Amino acid sequence: MAIKKLIIIGGYGNGTVVQSTVEDINAVNQEWDLIGFLNDRETQPINGSPVLGKIDKKTINKYLIDPDVYFFYTLISVKMNFKFLNKLTDLEIPKNRFATIIHPTAVVSKFAQIGNGTCIQPFVSVGPNTKIGNHVQIYAQSLIGHGAVLDDYCYIANNACIGADVHLEEGAYLGTNATTLEFVKLGKWSITGIGSVVLKDVPDYAKMVGNPARQIGSVE
Template identity: 40%
Template sequence: MQPQLNLLMDNKVTLYGASGHGKVIVDILESQGIVIAAILDDNPNLTQLLHYPIVKPTPEFHADCRNVIFSIGNNHVRKMLSDKMNCTFATAIHPSAIISKHSKVKEGTVVMAGVVINPATTVGKHCILNTGAVIEHDCVISDFVHISPNVSLAGNVHVMEGAHVGLGASVIQGIKIGKWATIGAGAVILKDVPDYAVVVGNPGKIIKYNSANE
């Protein structure tokens, strides 16, 4: 018998997505004593994430859900879900993250262990700032962005909606990374990146373009 989800418990967090990424978010929440109300996933083959049973989401949940975090690594899927669900959202911030009091992190975003966010930076909704990433002063991280582990963004970098900056990439100051662009692992970005571009190497070079639905 599946556990029942109490939608009215505003002091708890519900995770949507039973993935490896979800395991990291569970660890963050548990480290701060935050209660996990449920973990939802519509894959019938998944029954448990760590020690939590997985609950199938219902139409009622989609219509009225509270304190949700999308524990899904795919930027497009997070955007699709946020567009169709009537939810309020929580954030998950690891206690070892260093976030300037002069910066802002918006709802639905997850900040992993060892992340540094320096002053006058804004991080949008439903972003992933992964382990050990450094976001310098005056950066703008738009909604649904994924900044991978050990990425370094210098000052005044703008990362537009849905972009994915790969493992260990470095971006010099003042650069704009276009919406839904992909920066390859270890790339060094020395000039602006167009929307949907896929950039790899040192220095970074465009090798192709993503489609709007990739």
């Protein structure tokens, strides 16, 4: 079976974290040939991997011709939210051409469902009967409780703990060391800050902080 080729869309930050995860995967079993990055600002190699061009449809189509090339989109974070999705959709990359990257130290139940373009980082635990959508970032040492649902574009920072049967709607962000009670819902594109403890449902686009978490504003 041919080694799959990978292009990371992005750069320093989320992109280099994915790059590092790919290196760890390859150290165990050579699965990916990281051929480079697409980046609108950088032209020099990023941690030794070349920048292949800008993030545009012309460049994407050049590489889509090769059926062994896959992509990973990293331009989603607390600062780059739904306003950046038009860049992703404009590229018109087929869903099955987005790579799913899982670190070899992550523990993922065989009864979990993982979408396309999702990255699961070191020492993450994903419980049974979870449903994780497309383009989800789950950072190191996070715990995803059984039956949890993470919709597309969710972002789980390191050491976050998601209780059983919790639902994170599209684009919900859960900060470092944040914790949720079981059965709660985090609304679309909401932001729950560092160390927060979520005991009840979070509205769409809400900014939440504290223990217990309280709303301090809204995402613009």
